[in-house]
Amino acid sequence: MTQDLYRLIYLSRNTIPGSNENIHQEIEQILAVSRQRNAASQITGALMFNRECFAQVLEGAHDDIQATFERIQCDPRHADVVVLDFKPVEARRFSHWSMGYIGYDTLASKEFTQIQQATGFDAKQFSGERIYDLLHAHLYAAEKAGSGLGKIA
Amino acid sequence: MTIVCDINTAMDFSAIDSSYGLALVDQAGKILSANPAFLNLFALPPDVQNKTFSDLTGTMNPAATDFLQQTLAGRHEKAIKQTTIIDHKTLSVHVIELDQAQRLIMVESSPSSPLPLPEINHPAHTPHNAAMVNRTMLSECIANWKPDEPGTASLAMIMIGLDRFKRINETLGHDAGDQLLKFAAQRLLRIVRSDDVVAHFSDDRFAVLQINQNQPVAATTMAERISELLKRPFLVNGQQANISASVGLAILHHNTESTGDLIKHAELALHDAKQNARGSYRLYEQSLQKNASERHELEIGLRRALFLREFTLFYQPQARMQDKKIIGFEALIRWEKPGAGIISPLRFIPLAEDMGKIHEIGQWVLQTACRDAAAWPEDIMIAVNVSPVQFESNSLKQIVQAALTASGLAPQRLELEITEGLLIKNITNALEQLREIQAMGVSIAMDDFGTGYSSLNYLSSFPFSKIKIDQSFVHRMHTDKSRTLIKAVIALGSALGIKTLAEGVETEEQFDYLARNGCEEIQGYLLSKPVPAEQIRALIS
Numbered sequence: 297m298t299q300d301l302y303r304l305i306y307l308s309r310n311t312i313p314g315s316n317e318n319i320h321q322e323i324e325q326i327l328a329v330s331r332q333r334n335a336a337s338q339i340t341g342a343l344m345f346n347r348e349c350f351a352q353v354l355e356g357a358h359d360d361i362q363a364t365f366e367r368i369q370c371d372p373r374h375a376d377v378v379v380l381d382f383k384p385v386e387a388r389r390f391s392h393w394s395m396g397y398i399g400y401d402t403l404a405s406k407e408f409t410q411i412q413q414a415t416g417f418d419a420k421q422f423s424g425e426r427i428y429d430l431l432h433a434h435l436y437a438a439e440k441a442g443s444g445l446g447k448i449a
Numbered sequence: 450m451t452i453v454c455d456i457n458t459a460m461d462f463s464a465i466d467s468s469y470g471l472a473l474v475d476q477a478g479k480i481l482s483a484n485p486a487f488l489n490l491f492a493l494p495p496d497v498q499n500k501t502f503s504d505l506t507g508t509m510n511p512a513a514t515d516f517l518q519q520t521l522a523g524r525h526e527k528a529i530k531q532t533t534i535i536d537h538k539t540l541s542v543h544v545i546e547l548d549q550a551q552r553l554i555m556v557e558s559s560p561s562s563p564l565p566l567p568e569i570n571h572p573a574h575t576p577h578n579a580a581m582v583n584r585t586m587l588s589e590c591i592a593n594w595k596p597d598e599p600g601t602a603s604l605a606m607i608m609i610g611l612d613r614f615k616r617i618n619e620t621l622g623h624d625a626g627d628q629l630l631k632f633a634a635q636r637l638l639r640i641v642r643s644d645d646v647v648a649h650f651s652d653d654r655f656a657v658l659q660i661n662q663n664q665p666v667a668a669t670t671m672a673e674r675i676s677e678l679l680k681r682p683f684l685v686n687g688q689q690a691n692i693s694a695s696v697g698l699a700i701l702h703h704n705t706e707s708t709g710d711l712i713k714h715a716e717l718a719l720h721d722a723k724q725n726a727r728g729s730y731r732l733y734e735q736s737l738q739k740n741a742s743e744r745h746e747l748e749i750g751l752r753r754a755l756f757l758r759e760f761t762l763f764y765q766p767q768a769r770m771q772d773k774k775i776i777g778f779e780a781l782i783r784w785e786k787p788g789a790g791i792i793s794p795l796r797f798i799p800l801a802e803d804m805g806k807i808h809e810i811g812q813w814v815l816q817t818a819c820r821d822a823a824a825w826p827e828d829i830m831i832a833v834n835v836s837p838v839q840f841e842s843n844s845l846k847q848i849v850q851a852a853l854t855a856s857g858l859a860p861q862r863l864e865l866e867i868t869e870g871l872l873i874k875n876i877t878n879a880l881e882q883l884r885e886i887q888a889m890g891v892s893i894a895m896d897d898f899g900t901g902y903s904s905l906n907y908l909s910s911f912p913f914s915k916i917k918i919d920q921s922f923v924h925r926m927h928t929d930k931s932r933t934l935i936k937a938v939i940a941l942g943s944a945l946g947i948k949t950l951a952e953g954v955e956t957e958e959q960f961d962y963l964a965r966n967g968c969e970e971i972q973g974y975l976l977s978k979p980v981p982a983e984q985i986r987a988l989i990s
């Protein structure tokens with residue numbers, strides 16, 4: 297089972313201090329490391345950020361997700377990690393991206409915020425599928441529109 | 450440091466009297482010459498010339514050979530410096546490439562090692578510099594510790610206990626449990642400082658030793674960080690697993706004066722943290738030692754109490770509401786500990802449960818109560834409390850059967866009182882055992898109702914013969930909340946066809962209120978306090 301394809305969706309609270317600029321720098325750094333390391337262990341996925349929170353999807357072999365997630369878990373740049381979903385899947389849906397990114401002033405991020413407000417910030421009421429679909433739809437839309445995903449919005 | 454050494458002429462190092470260890474090696478790692486200090490530092494014999502370090506494997510500390518070989522093996526531009534700890538000495542080794550053929554090794558030893566860590570010999574190889582040591586090594590580190598400077602001298606022991614780890618083993622399997630331990634260890638190694646010592650202390654316990662840091666700040670900050678970090682979910686075997694960690698701290702000169710007490714005190718603090726609030730941390734203080742000593746005393750006493758016949762049973766009557774006629778008794782255990790007087794069951798029963806002693810005590814209570822009751826009139830019932838722990842051995846049914854057989858008591862006269870706690874843990878198994886016991890003709894009452902989770906599900910999950918309303922509600926009957934709850938339980942009982950009994954009834958006023966609201970039975974000082982077996986005849990006649 298350890299080589300089976302799995303998908304992880306989690307939410308966490310941003311704890312990066314300081315100005316927007318500082319936050320941007322940190323996220324740039326997270327993305328750079330993620331893209332490099334995820335590519336090396338054949339992990340694909342997407343990260344969404346809305347100032348308050350991160351939402352991330354990771355796809356890959358069970359053990360690779362495990363190892364990556366353990367690194368992410370020890371990262372002091374976020375806290376209150378809630379796993380929404382961790383399960384085997386048939387196929388990847390983010391195979392284009394070692395780590396796609398949706399920044400805070402995008403439409404998707406605003407929707408993310410709206411969902412959060414609607415659920416009263418109660419992570420337990422969050423549906424993993426909803427986050428997943430949101431990320432997926434918006435990454436594809438952005439790709440079609442030709443906007444640079446590598447850039448921080 | 451400046452060492453003048455003309456390599457072309459002074460090939461013989463044996464005369465260089467320096468505190469630095471000096472050795473000249475050739476390309477292949479063969480020792481060309483070494484000074485006395487070098488031989489001393491590595492405990493080498495004088496005749497090392499023309500030998501490589503691997504030739505010397507048998508004579509040297511293997512950690513030292515490994516280290517030197519690794520240091521020499523690397524291709525270095527000009528000079529490198531490596532540090533290691535061997536035989537509790539911190540060694541800084543400089544390797545200087547003199548030319549194509551020769552390299553100079555200089556070794557500097559600092560007398561007091563800030564980190565006498567036997568495991569770490571290749572600090573450059575692990576990204577976080579820390580490795581997991583075992584319990585013995587942890588004790589050695591503490592024993593070998595010497596204060597750096599008197600002012601900053603401190604040691605802090607952070608003892609980490611994973612909460613609910615046994616449950617992970619039970620529900621997700623031992624394989625998942627092992628994985629989770631591995632990840633927990635890795636998380637700790639990631640966040641500690643490189644000079645912290647991290648130990649796998651026992652099954653579900655880890656320990657972090659902080660050396661010469663600013664205390665108590667460093668330890669409390671770390672404790673918070675650790676409990677936060679271990680609360681975060683783990684992914685094991687395709688599933689999400691959540692645990693938490695409780696932390697006990699003992700810091701030198703903060704209630705702990707001797708390094709020898711650090712581990713013990715940290716364990717006591719951990720024990721207290723676990724008891725009070727899982728996922729929290731606690732700094733050792735003297736009262737914990739006192740509590741632990743008392744507990745220890747009690748434990749010793751409890752181990753021999755049965756044998757020495759220090760337990761007795763008292764019986765408290767239960768009566769019908771309408772005419773106050775006594776219809777049964779509840780058996781209550783009493784422990785008179787020589788020299789200490791009467792010990793409340795509230796204190797010793799949880800301890801007996803922890804120790805596993807509750808099985809024997811429970812068996813004795815059942816046997817004694819059945820035997821006593823067999824001598825009473827046939828229409829008088831006997832109620833006996835059973836602890837959830839007694840269900841864990843899966844032999845309660847046999848124990849009940851044996852008590853009935855030995856005493857000759859009719860099963861219909863025996864009632865077991867259980868608490869909601871039993872149904873919370875492993876409801877399927879508990880219900881199965883209850884059904885088997887009930888099938889023998891014994892009835893089952895729900896005790897202390899209202900104090901725990903009070904789920905209606907529990908009441909409807911089994912045909913209980915009785916609901917006992919906890920005495921705390923009866924005592925607080927003047928409050929709206931208690932009155933509402935009492936009324937609700939009585940109504941619930943009548944809806945489900947279960948009798949209700951109110952405990953702790955002391956006044957006529959309470960009695961009247963309960964009677965008005967349809968409660969069927971009472972127990973309490975208004976009727977009688979618990980009495981020894983000899984006084985029962987007088988009470989019923």
Ligand SMILES: Cc1cc2nc3c(=O)[nH]c(=O)nc-3n(C[C@H](O)[C@H](O)[C@H](O)COP(=O)(O)O)c2cc1C
Pocket residue numbers: 308326329330331333334343350352354364367368369370371373374395
């Ligand atoms: C919200 C968030 C998401 C991250 N996602 C990834 C990721 O997908 N892959 C990854 O390798 N690192 C990710 N990181 C960075 C890791 O936490 C960590 O810093 C990085 O993997 C380097 O780990 P190391 O320093 O232990 O080698 C993420 C960090 C944060 C805060």
